[in-house]
Amino acid sequence: MKDRPRIQDWDWPLAAIVAAISTLGVLEVYSSTHASGMAGMHWKQLMWIGIGLIGMFLISRIDYHTLMDQAPALYMFGLATLLIVLVIGHSRFGARRWVALGGGVNLQVSELMKLIIIVVLARFFTDVRTDRLTLRDIVKVAVLTGIPVGLILIQPDLGTALVLIPVAVVGAFLAGIEWKHSAVGLVIIALMIPVAWNMRHHLKPYQQQRIETFLHPEENPRGAGYQILQSEIAVGSGGFWGQGFGKGSQNQLGFVPVRYSDFILAALSEEQGFIGVCVVLLLYLGLILRLVDNAQKAKDRAGMYIIMGVTAILGFHVLVNASMVIGYMPVTGIPLPLMSYGGSATAFVYMALGLVMNVRMRRFVN
Amino acid sequence: MAPWSVNDQKIPQGRLALFSYVSVVFIVLLLIGFWKLQVIQSGHFSDLAERNQIRNIPIIAPRGALLDREGRVLVDSYPSFSILLLRDDPKALEKTLPQISDGLGISNTDLEQQLDAAKFEPKFQPIVIKPGASQADIAFVESHRADLPVLELMMVQRRRYQHGEMLANTIGYVGEVSAQQLDQSDGHYRPGDIVGKAGIERQYNDQLEGTDGMRRVIVNSVGKAVRTLDDVEATPGKPIQLTIDYDLQAVAEADMADKSGAVVALDGSTGEVLAMVSRPTFDPNDFAVRIPTSEWAKLNTDPQTPLLNRAIQAQLAPGSVFKIVMATAMLDSKAIPANFQAYCPGHAEFYGRVFHCWRPQGHGSIDVHRAIVDSCDVFFYTIGKMLGIERIHDYAVGLGLGRPTGIDLPSEQSGLIPSEEWVQRVYHHKWYAGETISVAIGQGSVTVTPIQMARMIVAVASGGTLVQPHLLKNLATIQEGHFPLSEDAVEQVTQGMYGVINEGGGTGYSLRLQNVEFSGKSGTAQLMSYEAGAKLGKKGKNTNGWFVGYAPRRNPEIVVAAVVQDTDLHGGTTAGPVVRDIVKTYYEKKNAHLQQQATTTSPREPASPQPILAAQPASAQHP
Numbered sequence: 001m002k003d004r005p006r007i008q009d010w011d012w013p014l015a016a017i018v019a020a021i022s023t024l025g026v027l028e029v030y031s032s033t034h035a036s037g038m039a040g041m042h043w044k045q046l047m048w049i050g051i052g053l054i055g056m057f058l059i060s061r062i063d064y065h066t067l068m069d070q071a072p073a074l075y076m077f078g079l080a081t082l083l084i085v086l087v088i089g090h091s092r093f094g095a096r097r098w099v100a101l102g103g104g105v106n107l108q109v110s111e112l113m114k115l116i117i118i119v120v121l122a123r124f125f126t127d128v129r130t131d132r133l134t135l136r137d138i139v140k141v142a143v144l145t146g147i148p149v150g151l152i153l154i155q156p157d158l159g160t161a162l163v164l165i166p167v168a169v170v171g172a173f174l175a176g177i178e179w180k181h182s183a184v185g186l187v188i189i190a191l192m193i194p195v196a197w198n199m200r201h202h203l204k205p206y207q208q209q210r211i212e213t214f215l216h217p218e219e220n221p222r223g224a225g226y227q228i229l230q231s232e233i234a235v236g237s238g239g240f241w242g243q244g245f246g247k248g249s250q251n252q253l254g255f256v257p258v259r260y261s262d263f264i265l266a267a268l269s270e271e272q273g274f275i276g277v278c279v280v281l282l283l284y285l286g287l288i289l290r291l292v293d294n295a296q297k298a299k300d301r302a303g304m305y306i307i308m309g310v311t312a313i314l315g316f317h318v319l320v321n322a323s324m325v326i327g328y329m330p331v332t333g334i335p336l337p338l339m340s341y342g343g344s345a346t347a348f349v350y351m352a353l354g355l356v357m358n359v360r361m362r363r364f365v366n
Numbered sequence: 367m368a369p370w371s372v373n374d375q376k377i378p379q380g381r382l383a384l385f386s387y388v389s390v391v392f393i394v395l396l397l398i399g400f401w402k403l404q405v406i407q408s409g410h411f412s413d414l415a416e417r418n419q420i421r422n423i424p425i426i427a428p429r430g431a432l433l434d435r436e437g438r439v440l441v442d443s444y445p446s447f448s449i450l451l452l453r454d455d456p457k458a459l460e461k462t463l464p465q466i467s468d469g470l471g472i473s474n475t476d477l478e479q480q481l482d483a484a485k486f487e488p489k490f491q492p493i494v495i496k497p498g499a500s501q502a503d504i505a506f507v508e509s510h511r512a513d514l515p516v517l518e519l520m521m522v523q524r525r526r527y528q529h530g531e532m533l534a535n536t537i538g539y540v541g542e543v544s545a546q547q548l549d550q551s552d553g554h555y556r557p558g559d560i561v562g563k564a565g566i567e568r569q570y571n572d573q574l575e576g577t578d579g580m581r582r583v584i585v586n587s588v589g590k591a592v593r594t595l596d597d598v599e600a601t602p603g604k605p606i607q608l609t610i611d612y613d614l615q616a617v618a619e620a621d622m623a624d625k626s627g628a629v630v631a632l633d634g635s636t637g638e639v640l641a642m643v644s645r646p647t648f649d650p651n652d653f654a655v656r657i658p659t660s661e662w663a664k665l666n667t668d669p670q671t672p673l674l675n676r677a678i679q680a681q682l683a684p685g686s687v688f689k690i691v692m693a694t695a696m697l698d699s700k701a702i703p704a705n706f707q708a709y710c711p712g713h714a715e716f717y718g719r720v721f722h723c724w725r726p727q728g729h730g731s732i733d734v735h736r737a738i739v740d741s742c743d744v745f746f747y748t749i750g751k752m753l754g755i756e757r758i759h760d761y762a763v764g765l766g767l768g769r770p771t772g773i774d775l776p777s778e779q780s781g782l783i784p785s786e787e788w789v790q791r792v793y794h795h796k797w798y799a800g801e802t803i804s805v806a807i808g809q810g811s812v813t814v815t816p817i818q819m820a821r822m823i824v825a826v827a828s829g830g831t832l833v834q835p836h837l838l839k840n841l842a843t844i845q846e847g848h849f850p851l852s853e854d855a856v857e858q859v860t861q862g863m864y865g866v867i868n869e870g871g872g873t874g875y876s877l878r879l880q881n882v883e884f885s886g887k888s889g890t891a892q893l894m895s896y897e898a899g900a901k902l903g904k905k906g907k908n909t910n911g912w913f914v915g916y917a918p919r920r921n922p923e924i925v926v927a928a929v930v931q932d933t934d935l936h937g938g939t940t941a942g943p944v945v946r947d948i949v950k951t952y953y954e955k956k957n958a959h960l961q962q963q964a965t966t967t968s969p970r971e972p973a974s975p976q977p978i979l980a981a982q983p984a985s986a987q988h989p
Contacts, residue, residue, distance in 0.1 A: 065371055068370070068371070069371075123370055126370060126371065126373050127370040127373075129373050129375065131375065131378070170385070173381060173385075174378055174381050174382070174385075176378070176381075230418075230587075232403060232411065233411050233414045233415050233418065234415070235400065235403045235404060235411070236403040236404060236407050236408055236410065236411025236412070236414075236415075237408065237411045237412040237414070237415035238404055238408075239404055239405070239408040239412070240404060240405055240408070249415055249416075249418070249419045249584075250415055250418065250419075253418075253419050253584070253585070253586040253587055253592070254586050254587035255415075255418050255419070255586075255587045269400065269404065273404060274400055274401060274404040274405055277397070277400045277404070278397065281393050281396055281397055281400075282393070284393065285389065285390065285393040288386075288389045289386055289389065289390075292382050292383075292385055292386045292389070295377070295382055296377060296379055296382050296383075298377060300371075300373065301373050301375050301377065302371060302373065304377050304378075304382075308382070308385070311385075315389060315392075319392055319396070322396045322399075322400075323396065323399070326396075326399045326400060326402075326403055328399060
């Protein structure tokens, strides 16, 4: 028994997997952009990783119990920033998601909300203290999650809004949701689908288009279905062995949409083939299994909920993004964690992993 | 209540393990998805990737030039730029339309119409909004590359009609291939290809159009070519030499400039078309670039039918020129003695109806020669009654009237020579004998085309040889028809036509030319009868003036038929000078050519002081 958490107690195998995925990401960002007007993007991505590492280190230093003590305050702070961004945030791609931090740096505040919801729900589930969630508890979880989801939907950012939900679902599952409740929940979701379908005309035009795209990708090759079709072409033409680094025509000639970010897996699939995809997806599987392993070895339920909240978000990201690239899911703007280019998203993943390390390094501490 | 963190529950190992298993299942499902695309369907997607990045850009072959008989260029092709509008992003497009409209001088409604017409085409297919872009247009596109990326330039071959309206109805015009032609071409044509639509351009389209080349390029996602893979050069179309003589054509065009009607000049021995004019006309250059919708509608619905080639398509009453057919029928058939005389008091009664002569005071006793020279109507009414409609019909058709001449142009009309059989077939009644009297002076239901008239006169003056009029200089097979006429008949009728111009009192006496055996016949066809015109109170422009002239008197070298429509003047006055000017120019050219030949081929011998072009044989002298 030690009485002080030490950085030597970080999960270094986990860090190695993260390093490997990040390296592949930076390389593919380089390959996708080096011959275009966006050359040099990989240096920026390295900078974001650096910032993420600092955040990761800092977050791992503060005892997660201390963080969870502040959960109500963090929650209110998160909701406040979401409201502020709706009022003063500036638009990009038709959505208000960004606040200027000065110096030309914009923070996507919904990324911050992801961290906060992990801590808030972890505290809530720990506080339940039984292995049987009551309906009351479930309603409380739904409200706690629903408010930020609603605020993010208004921005509008369907992708990030959806990402919060798995934290609640996985948490509820681990906290011991009753079969009848989950069954009712599934029925409600099943009933919601036709309602949502009829509501689609109230969606923003870009969201309507994304749904149309998903349902009929081939209808208009240059219009709505273009992105998904081009992504599938990139993946498919990669074949088993790939076209080679920097040699994918879909990627290099710009047919793959946002090939350095949301569709980076399509770019990688084209250049590295099925072999490359196997390596990447198995690395992600390794990441998830290693995270679950950390949850299993956590000192207490609070730590477990923190780690599984992170796992739920990352797993959801990987599943949705990879499905989108091969046309199994509509385009929702959910990036591939650790690989897609993006400042706020990259920083979030590293800070979320900081929470995991936080729990890990304190498992033997009293 | 205990603080939130007081919780000694065990970690739910089982549920966590279940989460792991589910994760493994999801990753395996994703791998199966990738396997499907990357291994099973890899070939299909590789094809799509290739199609994405490789564009086949046609290199348009220039159409063959059209030359006149001396090799002067009438029509050629030149490279020009078309402005394309990319339609990938309809919203961005809408915002930029006013700027494009301003910059390129295309009306906003015209732009919207074009976009509307193409709205069912794939969005990635750009539309041509301005063919034949000017230097200023090109500069506009180049300087707005950044803020108007929807505009693109494309090089095409464009047709240039050097002399605008000259010969327009004969040459025709080119235009985009029609949907129907596209279907029938079996892949030979692509949408937007330019083909001959009318006239020579259509008739000889196969020779004129070349074979387009192809450039294969690698393009990026915005369609910009980044690298050329290979080139297949275009094979230009073959040039075509026409029989048209630019100099004669120019004279004919100038004479007809402010008139409505047609002129056709033929080489009497070969059938080569030396000049062909139709008025009113159009400028085929308007078609070479995309013709504005309104302009096209105007050309097509204009009651003056400027798109019609009147030389081969106008079916008109021949009027008195038809008397040549009558005289030939009378003399050749010998049904009436050659010295037959009729008495003309200015009118005559046939079948209970009074028919007038154009000369109210009458011609008195008149024979066939003077009847041709003076164009006496009563004489021809009389022999018409004696010959009967069937004999008239046989001679008219035999001399090439009422049937196509076979000229190498599309859509030639046949005209009509009535007969008993025709009336029975079309109107289901017997021939009215009175109708024969009208037919005898080229009225009634007789209609002919100007080119038929030119050929008919050649046939009479050459003893019955029917040449095939043609425009292609090296036409492989030239059809020739024969309708043998007796020497006596030919001699007498041609003497009559010589007299029309060269005898005092002849209807074309003012047209005579020195040293040229210029012969011919005038005609003034009424669009309605004197009586009907009087009833309607219509005076003036209700006649078509004809003149068919040729030289020399026998075996003509050149024959010119001219018709001036909607005039109130006599054919000899309106159409006659047009014919005279062309024949005169023909001989001036020939004269100059012979003189030049004499000086260049045998410079030591003294040049012939007086080149004789059409020496007047003794027999030509009229007593």
